[in-house]
Amino acid sequence: MWALITGASSGIGAEFTEQLARDGYDIILVARDHVRLQERARLLQEKYGVQSEVIAADLATRDGIRKVEDRLEKGGVEFLVNNAGFGINKRFADSDIERESENLQVLVGAVMRLSHAALPYMRAQKKGYIINVSSVAGWIAGGTYSASKSWVTVFSEYLSVDLAADGIHVTALAPGFTHTEFHQRGKMNMSGLPQWLWLNSDRVVAEGIAAVRRGAALSIPGRQYRVLYLLIRHLPRAFVRKVGIGVRRRQRR
Numbered sequence: 061m062w063a064l065i066t067g068a069s070s071g072i073g074a075e076f077t078e079q080l081a082r083d084g085y086d087i088i089l090v091a092r093d094h095v096r097l098q099e100r101a102r103l104l105q106e107k108y109g110v111q112s113e114v115i116a117a118d119l120a121t122r123d124g125i126r127k128v129e130d131r132l133e134k135g136g137v138e139f140l141v142n143n144a145g146f147g148i149n150k151r152f153a154d155s156d157i158e159r160e161s162e163n164l165q166v167l168v169g170a171v172m173r174l175s176h177a178a179l180p181y182m183r184a185q186k187k188g189y190i191i192n193v194s195s196v197a198g199w200i201a202g203g204t205y206s207a208s209k210s211w212v213t214v215f216s217e218y219l220s221v222d223l224a225a226d227g228i229h230v231t232a233l234a235p236g237f238t239h240t241e242f243h244q245r246g247k248m249n250m251s252g253l254p255q256w257l258w259l260n261s262d263r264v265v266a267e268g269i270a271a272v273r274r275g276a277a278l279s280i281p282g283r284q285y286r287v288l289y290l291l292i293r294h295l296p297r298a299f300v301r302k303v304g305i306g307v308r309r310r311q312r313r
Contacts, residue, residue, distance in 0.1 A: 061085055061086070061136070061137075061138040061139070062085065062086045062087070062088055062113075062136045062137045062138065062139075063076075063077075063080040063085040063086070063087055063088065063137070063138065063139035063140070063141065064087075064088040064090065064128070064131070064132065064137045064139070064140050064141070064174075064178075065077050065080070065087065065088070065089060065090065065141040065143060066090040066091070066119060066128070066141065066142055066143050066144035066170065066174070067090070067091055067143040067144035067145060067193075068087075068089035068090055068091050068097065068100065068143070069089070069091035069092075069093050069096040069097050069100060070091075070096070071238075071261060072143055072193060072235070072238060072261050072264060072265060073091070073141070073143040073144070074100060074261075075261040075262055075264070075265040076141045076143060076191075076265050076268075076269075077089060077100060077104060078104070078265075079262075079265050079266060079269060080139060080141075080269070081104045081107070081108040081110045082108055083269075084108075084110070085110065085138075085139060086110045086111040086112065086113075087101070087104055087110060087111075087112045087113075088112070088113045088114075088115060088131060088137065089101055089112060089113070089114050089115070090115045090117055090119075090128055090144070091116070091117075091144070092116060092117070092118050093116070094114065094116035097114040097115075097116060098114055101113075101114050113131070115127055115128055115131060119144050119165065119166045119170040120162035120163075120165050120166050121165070125165075125169065125170050125173050125174070128170075128174055128177075129173060129174065129177040132174060132177035132178045132181070133177050133180070133181075135180075135181040135184075136181065137178055137181060137182075138182070138185070138187060138188055138189065139188070139189045139190075139191075140174065140175065140178045140188075140189070140190045140191070141190075141191045141193070142170065142171040142174055142175065142190070142191070142192045142193060142212075143191075143193040144166055144170060145163075145166055145167050145193070146163060146166065147163075147205050148160065148163055148203070148204070148205065151203070152203050152204060160204055163204060163205065163208070164204060164208060167205070167208035167209065167211075167212065168208050168211055168212070171192050171212055171215070172215070175190055175192070175219065175230075178190065179223070179228070182226070182227075182228050183223075183226045183228065185227075186226065186227040187227045187228070188226075188227070188228040188229070189228070189229050189230075189231075189272045189273070190216075190219065190228065190229070190230045190231070190272070191230075191231050191233050191268050191269070191272050192212050192215070192216045192230070192231070192232050192233070193212075193233050193235075193268075194209045194210075194212040194213045194216065194232045194233060194234040195209040195234055195235065195236075196234055196235070196236045196280070196285055196288065196289070197209050198210035198211075198212065198213050198234065199289065199292050199300070200292075200300060200301070200303065201300070201301040209234075212232060213232040213234060213278065215232075216230050216231060216232035216277065216278075217232060217277045217278065220275075220276075220277035221277070224275070229272050229273065229275045230272070230277070231268060231271045231272040231276055231277060231278065231279050232277065232278050232279070233264070233267075233268035233271070233279045233281070234278065234279065234280050234285075235259055235264045235280075235281050235282070235285070236259055236281075236282060236284070236285040236288075237258050237259065238258070238259045238260070238261055238264055259281055259282050259285075263281055263282075264281045267279055267281040268281070
């Protein structure tokens, strides 16, 4: 069986390719950087003896999403991980609206369309797994990134219930700050973040895979973030908004 992972060239996505290949899945790797994808595909083949396919696609574009949809519609993909994403380190009022639109396409449009494209095969097989990588940022008021991740979580929770009778498990994986290239690429200042808030990608991925296999709608890796989640649900929303905006301002410095 095949697993398809978007944003597969680095970070959480690369770790998903590693752990799913170790579990015996053949891997379809999706990202923009064709060279890095080819290198990772060779590594997986040599290390685990699995087959691999590479799809170089920019999911900020309709053509890029269509390339991946076409592969999903061919069938054979039992495990889908919607992980691709990027951050914008500017206030919405100061940001390039085209860049904001691209971010929305990757974080929302691609998740919706690729999930939809994967479902016919999964429903026919009465089996399938979808992990949509969300974020704890979806709990706060942090610009379009937070709004998009909030959508991913709610969408995944809906699918988890709606598709259960079809044998399909869907999980929103909502990690906190994780050691990847994400913050460096987004030029975010993370120097003031305490060490106890950082997670490692191997742990995040392992918890996400375990969660989707047991049918959990939401996975929050790390005890510290599960506690924060409970606190945020009970704190006054006005306070949560102020804290969230404060965090984003510090990252922009």
